Amino acid sequence: xxxxxxxxxxxxxxxxxxxxxxxxxxxxxxxxxxxxxxxxxxxxxxxxxxxxxxxxxxxxxxxxxxxxxxxxxxxxxxxxxxxxxxxxxxxxxxxxxxxxxxxxxxxxxxxxxxxxxxxxxxxxxxxxxxxxxxxxxxxxxxxxxxxxxxxxxxxxxxxxxxx
Numbered sequence: 001x002x003x004x005x006x007x008x009x010x011x012x013x014x015x016x017x018x019x020x021x022x023x024x025x026x027x028x029x030x031x032x033x034x035x036x037x038x039x040x041x042x043x044x045x046x047x048x049x050x051x052x053x054x055x056x057x058x059x060x061x062x063x064x065x066x067x068x069x070x071x072x073x074x075x076x077x078x079x080x081x082x083x084x085x086x087x088x089x090x091x092x093x094x095x096x097x098x099x100x101x102x103x104x105x106x107x108x109x110x111x112x113x114x115x116x117x118x119x120x121x122x123x124x125x126x127x128x129x130x131x132x133x134x135x136x137x138x139x140x141x142x143x144x145x146x147x148x149x150x151x152x153x154x155x156x157x158x159x160x161x162x163x
Contacts, residue, residue, distance in 0.1 A: 003066035006046040010064040096156040106136045
């Protein structure tokens with residue numbers, strides 16, 4: 001689900017709700033909307049829309065757009081990968097070390113490359129851990145040179161040499 005055109009109001013929203021008590025989160029990069037925040041978006045004419053996609057579709061949006069995931073209600077599993085790309089120069093050596101360790105151990109990270117939180121979320125379906133979810137991939141990723149470069153890991157050697 002995505003809240004249409006709300007990203008255009010992001011700065012105004014965060015000014016308006018700067019003093020609001022935040023919903024506790026597993027990472028500081030996540031922002032949970034309170035009922036007051038949701039009402040504010042609605043008062044501005046923002047509408048929640050289900051994003052309908054087929055197998056292999058790529059969905060791209062501004063991450064400031066309020067969005068959330070809904071577990072599938074049918075019998076078919078769904079897979080999504082959230083990614084964010086930014087200049088490697090925005091990552092510290094410590095960020096790259098964490099990223100490399102997470103990649104090599106098959107662990108998850110947040111999708112912000114410069115706000116590294118390594119861990120795994122447990123998806124819940126019908127109040128129980130989702131039986132389809134795994135904390136490790138079925139098969140380890142084998143990356144070509146370009147894909148490996150996009151992880152940021154090759155820049156680690158350069159950063160360590162420069163230190």
